[in-house]
Amino acid sequence: MKFSKLGIIAILAVVGTYVRAIFFTPFDALQGPAQKILYVHAPSAWVGLYLAFGLVFITSILYLWLKDPKLDRVASSSAEVGFVFTSVVLVTGPLWAKPVWGAYWTWDARLTLTLFLWFIYAGYLILRGAIDDFEMRARFSAVIGILGALLVPFIHLSVYFFRTMHPMPVLLKPSAPSMPREMLITLVSSFLALTLLFAWLLRERYLLAVDRDAATEAGS
Amino acid sequence: MTLAPAEGFSVTATDLVRSFGSRRAVNGVSLSLAPGDCLALFGPNGAGKTTLLRMLGGLLRPTSGQATIEGVALPGGAEVRARVGLVSHQTMLYDALTARENVEFAARMYGVADVRQATQRVLQRLGADSFADVRVQSLSRGMQQRVSVARAIVHEPSVLLADEPFTGLDAGGASALTGMLAGLRDSGAAIIIVTHNLDEALSLCTAAAIMRDGRFVRLDSTPIPARDEYTALYRELSVDAS
Amino acid sequence: MVHRTPGVLASALAITRKDLLIEFRSRSVILSAVAFAVLAITIFFFAWDPTAVASVDLAPGVLWVIFTFSGLLGLHRSFGVEQPTRAIDALLAAPVGREAIYLGKLLANLGFVIVVQAISLPAVALLYNVPIGGYVLPLIGIVLLASVGLVAVGTLFSSMVVSTRLAELLLPLLALPFFVPVILPAAQATARLMNGRPVAEVSGYVSILGAFDVVFLVVCTLLYPYTLDQ
Numbered sequence: 001m002k003f004s005k006l007g008i009i010a011i012l013a014v015v016g017t018y019v020r021a022i023f024f025t026p027f028d029a030l031q032g033p034a035q036k037i038l039y040v041h042a043p044s045a046w047v048g049l050y051l052a053f054g055l056v057f058i059t060s061i062l063y064l065w066l067k068d069p070k071l072d073r074v075a076s077s078s079a080e081v082g083f084v085f086t087s088v089v090l091v092t093g094p095l096w097a098k099p100v101w102g103a104y105w106t107w108d109a110r111l112t113l114t115l116f117l118w119f120i121y122a123g124y125l126i127l128r129g130a131i132d133d134f135e136m137r138a139r140f141s142a143v144i145g146i147l148g149a150l151l152v153p154f155i156h157l158s159v160y161f162f163r164t165m166h167p168m169p170v171l172l173k174p175s176a177p178s179m180p181r182e183m184l185i186t187l188v189s190s191f192l193a194l195t196l197l198f199a200w201l202l203r204e205r206y207l208l209a210v211d212r213d214a215a216t217e218a219g220s
Numbered sequence: 221m222t223l224a225p226a227e228g229f230s231v232t233a234t235d236l237v238r239s240f241g242s243r244r245a246v247n248g249v250s251l252s253l254a255p256g257d258c259l260a261l262f263g264p265n266g267a268g269k270t271t272l273l274r275m276l277g278g279l280l281r282p283t284s285g286q287a288t289i290e291g292v293a294l295p296g297g298a299e300v301r302a303r304v305g306l307v308s309h310q311t312m313l314y315d316a317l318t319a320r321e322n323v324e325f326a327a328r329m330y331g332v333a334d335v336r337q338a339t340q341r342v343l344q345r346l347g348a349d350s351f352a353d354v355r356v357q358s359l360s361r362g363m364q365q366r367v368s369v370a371r372a373i374v375h376e377p378s379v380l381l382a383d384e385p386f387t388g389l390d391a392g393g394a395s396a397l398t399g400m401l402a403g404l405r406d407s408g409a410a411i412i413i414v415t416h417n418l419d420e421a422l423s424l425c426t427a428a429a430i431m432r433d434g435r436f437v438r439l440d441s442t443p444i445p446a447r448d449e450y451t452a453l454y455r456e457l458s459v460d461a462s
Numbered sequence: 463m464v465h466r467t468p469g470v471l472a473s474a475l476a477i478t479r480k481d482l483l484i485e486f487r488s489r490s491v492i493l494s495a496v497a498f499a500v501l502a503i504t505i506f507f508f509a510w511d512p513t514a515v516a517s518v519d520l521a522p523g524v525l526w527v528i529f530t531f532s533g534l535l536g537l538h539r540s541f542g543v544e545q546p547t548r549a550i551d552a553l554l555a556a557p558v559g560r561e562a563i564y565l566g567k568l569l570a571n572l573g574f575v576i577v578v579q580a581i582s583l584p585a586v587a588l589l590y591n592v593p594i595g596g597y598v599l600p601l602i603g604i605v606l607l608a609s610v611g612l613v614a615v616g617t618l619f620s621s622m623v624v625s626t627r628l629a630e631l632l633l634p635l636l637a638l639p640f641f642v643p644v645i646l647p648a649a650q651a652t653a654r655l656m657n658g659r660p661v662a663e664v665s666g667y668v669s670i671l672g673a674f675d676v677v678f679l680v681v682c683t684l685l686y687p688y689t690l691d692q
Contacts, residue, residue: 154643298557312552329556331468
């Protein structure tokens with residue numbers, strides 16, 4: 001397999017970050033080794049729930065407006081890669097929660113929201129698989145992309161009424177991040193590394209979609 | 221049939237194109253029909269006939285080119301759709317409703333002024349008043365097609381688009397349908413009819429076209445060549461050309 | 463002939479009337495929805511340990527599970543009745559606005575779920591021995607508010623899935639995640655009322671339901687034309 005420049009940078013960043021996370025970052029005083037899952041969990045959530053989903057939303061709106069097949073390819077590629085990252089979030093979360101909270105799953109607001117975003121991604125991808133016509137597939141999935149993004153605040157609001165026990169974000173909050181410096185550097189670099197990984201996978205998936213569409217057209 | 225400005229014509233099209241992805245289903249069609257004209261449209265499956273009809277009926281947006289219905293440019297939205305009637309091999313009727321209920325519903329959708337009276341009139345005109353209050357599911361195919369035509373013309377459209385209306389009809393049903401369409405043509409409607417039934421279409425129409433790969437490969441107006449000659453032409457143009 | 467484009471509301475109501483008439487004639491879907499509701503009430507009853515859970519704690523869940531799944535039965539039929547003879551083509555070729563078609567279908571679906579609810583709500587109250595008399599009006603208000611949200615999204619999805627393979631499977635798959643932010647506050651509010659809490663206590667849930675209705679009614683009306691051929 002041939003790697004693009006972006007691919008090599010992304011892989012190096014991921015390897016470097018997780019070597020640092022495993023061997024050169026101290027254990028958390030309270031949570032012990034389980035805390036290290038954070039370096040996978042938090043940046044995956046950033047990529048899957050915010051970056052990828054946001055990109056699906058924006059490209060879906062633009063597709064309905066401009067009808068450019070490129071936008072549909074970006075939206076569907078982003079959904080597919082975002083689905084993988086969201087799955088990582090859903091797997092790593094319980095692994096961390098069992099030793100720390102004492103239960104794999106709780107119906108906490110953030111967990112529920114993540115689960116439902118995963119369902120929306122899944123519905124989006126299954127819908128695409130059920131339509132052959134390119135133009136109709138692009139339109140229908142754009143509709144789901146837009147509705148799904150509008151649903152997020154409502155899921156958030158409705159589950160907010162169950163009190164949340166999820167740790168508040170450690171990085172993106174107004175006061176200074178509450179974490180030792182060494183851990184913080186690892187966490188920040190994991191965000192950068194997984195963002196790069198997302199960009200690379202998105203690009204590869206996009207190029208695959210271009211090939212696939214060309215093949216479909218040559219075949220018909 | 222020649223290219224001419226839109227005034228006085230029921231239907232015109234100039235270089236009409238519709239693409240699906242990179243495939244051009246309709247690839248540069250031009251035509252014009254005056255009131256009382258009837259165009260028969262022949263061609264193999266996938267030639268773009270249905271796509272052309274759906275564009276003229278306001279159901280699909282043209283990718284490029286111009287078309288007008290009674291001088292209103294496409295896509296003209298509701299204004300264009302109000303002037304067109306649609307018939308196809310699918311009856312487009314609701315099985316659980318009676319013939320009358322189906323036609324009345326259509327009349328309401330078209331904003332017809334006196335729904336009951338208009339429905340009664342059109343059912344009578346098509347000889348469907350004897351079974352007007354029977355549910356469509358218990359009618360024969362020929363009766364259903366009668367109701368379907370009544371549904372399509374209850375708002376007195378000036379253009380009637382018919383997509384393979386003879387499919388599923390026996391010889392008697394087909395000639396009855398031809399009679400109904402001839403009556404409409406004589407009352408001044410322009411008709412475009414897509415079909416594989418050369419006999420019925422040639423007896424009805426004032427012009428005939430053969431469509432292939434999104435284009436007209438032949439267009440004849442009156443006098444259309446005799447039936448046998450035209451059948452040979454059609455075979456040659458639609459089967460061998462690949 | 464003078465062409466006069468009919469108004470949005472008049473066309474919408476004509477479509478609603480047509481859909482309800484078809485449903486009334488065939489009765490197949492509404493009967494199966496009601497039968498489903500009664501069966502579900504029975505099964506929940508026998509799966510329930512009355513010594514551990516009070517009936518007022520079980521009833522809200524049973525109600526909303528029934529409303530959700532019986533609603534799905536009706537939604538699938540919504541654009542399904544247009545398919546066998548391609549009647550949808552005639553509807554789209556008529557000079558009515560797309561928003562009128564969406565609205566007409568939505569109102570018919572709303573009528574459908576209201577009929578099912580009108581039967582299953584008293585059935586649950588009666589069979590589970592939950593006296594709802596004291597708060598029946600606020601409860602009906604919450605049920606209606608939630609139903610509008612459910613059918614607003616469901617009608618749009620119904621229009622999409624009829625032209626795909628896997629239609630029967632896809633509708634619940636797509637729609638259920640969208641039902642959650644409606645069912646959750648509605649079921650919570652129902653539970654509060656059944657537990658004798660004051661009506662003022664459910665106002666937060668009511669605002670969520672109201673906001674959902676407004677946002678999704680507007681957005682789904684705008685998006686409906688994109689679920690059709692263009």
